[in-house]
Amino acid sequence: MIITFIIACEIGFWIFVLGGLSCRYVLQKKRLGNILLFCTPVIDLALLVATVISLQNGAPATTAHALAAVYIGVSIGLGHRMIRWMDQRFMYWFAKGPKPQKKYGREHAREEIRGFAAHLVSWMIGCSLLYGMMIWINNEVNTEPFRETIKTWSIILIIDLLISASYTLWPRVEKESNTTN
Numbered sequence: 001m002i003i004t005f006i007i008a009c010e011i012g013f014w015i016f017v018l019g020g021l022s023c024r025y026v027l028q029k030k031r032l033g034n035i036l037l038f039c040t041p042v043i044d045l046a047l048l049v050a051t052v053i054s055l056q057n058g059a060p061a062t063t064a065h066a067l068a069a070v071y072i073g074v075s076i077g078l079g080h081r082m083i084r085w086m087d088q089r090f091m092y093w094f095a096k097g098p099k100p101q102k103k104y105g106r107e108h109a110r111e112e113i114r115g116f117a118a119h120l121v122s123w124m125i126g127c128s129l130l131y132g133m134m135i136w137i138n139n140e141v142n143t144e145p146f147r148e149t150i151k152t153w154s155i156i157l158i159i160d161l162l163i164s165a166s167y168t169l170w171p172r173v174e175k176e177s178n179t180t181n
Helices: 002-025 030-038 040-056 063-094 105-137 144-169
Strands: none
Touching: 002 030, 002 040, 002 063, 030 040, 040 063, 040 105, 063 105, 063 144, 105 144
16 A cells, blocks of 8 residues: 555655646746745655655554655655756746756766765655654564665666766766767
């Protein structure tokens, strides 16, 4: 049941984001668009409540419960960046805004490090929720999926750090365009 709710929350998140941006740029209803965008954290709260209720009602801790914590961490830590990325594209597509430009060199490296920092915040929030649930459940065997999720996510975080930091050593270079006279 919890996995279905996680999927519903993810769909709901994107409905609110796309609805908010569509209202803002397509329908020219900026205030309504902002209200819809500000509602996205309500989805995180609903997922947190559903996860706690599921565990409170005696459901064994599963990877699905762990994914709820990951989802909440990513939504809080990276949600703003995702929405800003979509906002720039909607502005370009529907409001004749500036075309989003690729970044190169140091600017791109800084952006990658900022992305890693947002991922780190997501990881800290998600792992804090997982550890909190482990303490609350107080059963080492029953919370094994939470520990496994923390281990896997930690490995992913380290890989993200290595990739992000690599752009400092080997910056992205703008390719020359092939033009013939």
